[in-house]
Structures are given as C-alpha cells and as structure tokens.
Amino acid sequence: MTHPTELTIAGARRALAAREISAAELTQAHLDAIAALNPRLNAYITVTPELAAAQAAEADAALARGEAGPLAGIPLAIKDLFCTAGTRTTAGSRILGDFVPPYESTVTGNLLRDGAVFLGKANLDEFAMGSSNTSSAFGAAENPWKRQGDDTALVPGGSSGGSAAAVAARLALGATATDTGGSIRQPAAFCGVSGIKPTYGRCSRFGIVAYASSLDQAGPVARTVEDCAILLGSMAGFDPRDSTSADVAVPDFAAAVARGVKGLRIGIPREYRVEGLSPEIDALWRQGMDWLRAEGATLVDISLPHTKYALPTYYIVAPAEASTNLARYDGVRFGLRENGEDLKDLYERTRAAGFGDEVKRRILIGTYVLSAGYYDAYYVKAQQVRALIKRDFDQAWAQVDAILTPATPTAAFGRDENQDDPVAMYLNDVFTITANLAGIPGMSVPAGLDGKGLPLGLQVLGRPFDEETVFAVGGAIERAAGFHALPALRAAA
C-alpha cells in the first residue's frame, strides 16, 4: 500500500475505516518524517509527539467502537497562531515565546471534536506579518522545493510558511493556516499545495492570535482540493465567542469539488495583468482559462478598477489594526517582560525586546496613521478605498460566478532575496490581498511548474459564502492540471 505519509486525507480516512492502517501507525509515520526532516525545514516550531500518540490512540479506540469523527486519526500541523490548551503558542514571536494558553481556539477545538491528531505547531512569520516566513523568532522555515540543479534555500512563502512546507514535505496530511493578505494562498502556491481562505466570518477567530481583525481568517492547507474541503468543513461554523462569526449553515464543501464548471461564468479581471508579470505566470493563467473553457465554463472579461490601490490600502488598514491588537503585549499579564525603571519603561523595553523588526515597523505605521491629525488622511481614506474595492467585486458578481487569477506574481524566491525593501516584499500579495479587503473566499491550486521546476498556483475567487463554487472551480483546475510533481525534500515514500 501507499506509504502512509503519501496518503491524502480522503485516502487516509478510507484506509483507517477499512482498518488497513491504524491511527497510531499513521501518526508515527509522520512523527518519524518530522524527526528526519524538520531539523532541515524548520516547518514546526514545536512538535508534540506524546500528545499526538495519545490522540491517535483515542482515534483508534473510537474507530474500533464505530464512533469515529470525520477526521479521526488524521495527523495535522497547527499554525502556531492558534491557541492550543496546554501547548505553547508563540505566534512566531519572542514576546510569546513561553506562552501556554489555558484555552483552545474554536477552530482547533472543532478539529479535535472531529478526532484529528495534532503533530505540533507550525512555523510562521512573526504575528503572521510577512510573505516569506523569514521573520519568525524561531528561525526561517525552508521550502522543500528546489530550483533544478540549485540547492539555494527558498522561502516557503508566508505567513503560513511552516504549514505549507509541512504539507508539501509530507510532514502532515494537512494543516491549519490563517490569511490576512494572502498568508494561506501565497505559501500554498510557493509549496505546490492547495489552500483556501474562506469568507470572512466563516471560521471563528476566537483563540487565534490577532493581527488585523477585520482581515484575519482561518483556513486549511492540504495536498488536494478535496482535502481542503474536508478540513474546512470541520474548521468552519458559527461561534458566539467571535462577534464577527457568521451564523450561516456550513454546506458539504467536499461534495462541491466534483461538481464541474459547466455553465459557470468565470471572470478574468484585466487589472490583474500587472506590469512585470512573469511570462510564465501569464502563460499559466491563459492555460487555466483554456482548461475551464474546455470544461464548459464561459470566460468573461471583467474590470476591478480599484485593484491597484489594494496593497496601499492594506498597508494602512492592517498596521492600524495590528498596532491596536498588539497593544496588549505589555509584559504584565502574559508573555515576555523586560524590567524597567518605571511602568512606561517596562512597557517600552519589553516591546522592544519582544517584537522583531517587521512587527515594529507595522506597529509604528499603524500608530502613526491612527494618530491625531492623520486619522482622516490615512485611515478613513483607506477605509473608503476599501469600500470601493469591495464594490468592484459586488458589481462583478452580477456578471460572473467566480474569478480566475494567478496566485502570486513569481515563484518562490531565495531566502536572501527581497529582504532590503519592505515594499518589494509587500508586492508578493498583489493578487491575494483584494479578497481579504472585500471579505470574499479565495483559493490557490497548484497548476504547473516554472522553467526552473518550481510550482506555480492559480487563484479562484468567489462570492461571499459561496466557497462551494470556489471548490468546484478549484477541483476542475486540479483535474485538468494533473499536478503530480514532487518537492526535492520530502519524507521517504
């Protein structure tokens, strides 16, 4: 039979149900793979082998009793931004380096309810701020893919770089992640796996370390579109503990994956043909259009005129919310403390020692744009442009059922590239960021390789709370692309 780490979640569920493999064996295979590869990839900040073994034993017992939940025995990586009761949760920051939450996030609680096994906590950019997973206080994570004939360490993308690297390298069957400006979709594309940021409000934010609360949304990373749908089905759902959680029914996402695209109208936004778009990515985008047309979809040329203002809008809204959210790290109630001469000095020294450079930059920008005299010129202006970006999409939905774009402007880059200029790094999110500002679902699906053998993704955007259509289009792309390339670094098959 297939090596356990090569299974899909759907395949593992069948194998577990048929008792071809035990949850204990499946979990151990992943723990062995982590022991072998994590020292190199640094995809996990914390590995929890004893906890995973205990959860796997529970899953085996539930399977034996015939009472197994939909994810019984499925080993997952949990982005280290989700609070896990009794397991250290760092947000990739020194300031939370020893933080052990006394409570469980709603999303991880839902996964545990359904029988999942947690292998450990996945690496990320500090406080989920970044596109390369190089800002983690626990060291950079490495992309398991390599350029042909070149051993340069490439970034896995970010902020959910550890989640995507772990799934790509077969160190987990799937992972939780979060996406504030592209932090699920960009790393998924860089690592040749799938990931979906659902509609704002679909997954509860309770217990997820906050970055920018009006943009943050949890979602899964996995190796197939169907596996993403299975995971999202467990993660999603109304939660009274998050005031922005949407009280809407969770449909059978997995059933939508095979639905096909016949009769669907797919929008192609002309503003996404940005200056400097790599010819390879442009060609892949055209290939994606051909695939969907061949499957019976109609392509519609659309305009989203405010697209070019999305990144600067984001870099006002997100830092403003971040500066507010991160005010709680004061060295008093939890987290790192650096003593000072008085309370203000204690705050200032604690925060200077606890936060990394990118987090400090965003706190400073956010504080500035919210400060007296600048609030209207920056923050209110950005909120107004955000409304226009959302209106662009609202108008597009009158013409189309989903939108197809590239996921990223380039393939994965080297660890030392793009580090000198913060704005150059921000441009990574040019295609993904609009979905966060508008609150709509977006999915990245691996669709091809560039000339150097690195994976490239296509992105599908959908109407609010219509993840089913996104999954249907994503499934069609996955079937047409037949993406079976494998990363250079992965658990022995």
Place this chain on the structure above:
Amino acid sequence: MSLDTATVRRVASLARLRVEEADLPRLEAELNGILGWIEQLQAVDTQGVEPMAGGGAQALRMREDRVTDGGIQEQVLANAPDRAGAFFAVPKVVE
C-alpha cells in the same frame, strides 16, 4: 507627508516601543518609504464613500448581557511574568 526624526521618536513613544537613537535614521527612511508608497491613495476619488470598517457585510450581533465565564483566576494568572498572590505585579507606579 513625510516623517522627521522627532515624529518617529514621538510615534515610538505613543506605541510604547523603545527605539535607540542610533536606529532612528533607518526607521525614518523605512517608514517614509512605506508612507510615500501609500500616498498614491490620495489619487482616488472617495467623495461621499462610506468608510468600510469591518471585514464582513453582516451587522454585528447583539448578545444577552450576562456573565458567561469566571472563577478561573489561576488560569488567568498562569502566564503572568510576575504576580503577588491573586494579582498581577508591576513596578511601583505611585510614590
């Protein structure tokens, strides 16, 4: 709009971030780079556009005004860097 050194120092103080004098020029350049890039938003006509504050289209729910948890003092204090009995401890703030 561009930041001068004094403004960077003031914003850092507002944000409760200790910044060494030697780091101010670098921060000033980085922040001005970002703010200069953001400046392009001024080109958008937003006359009469209602600012979008939240992430979703739905209005916030009201909830019943009642206590939903409590009695978890030890859990609340479990991660405190310093405590005195049932309290968080901080340096003396009043003489």
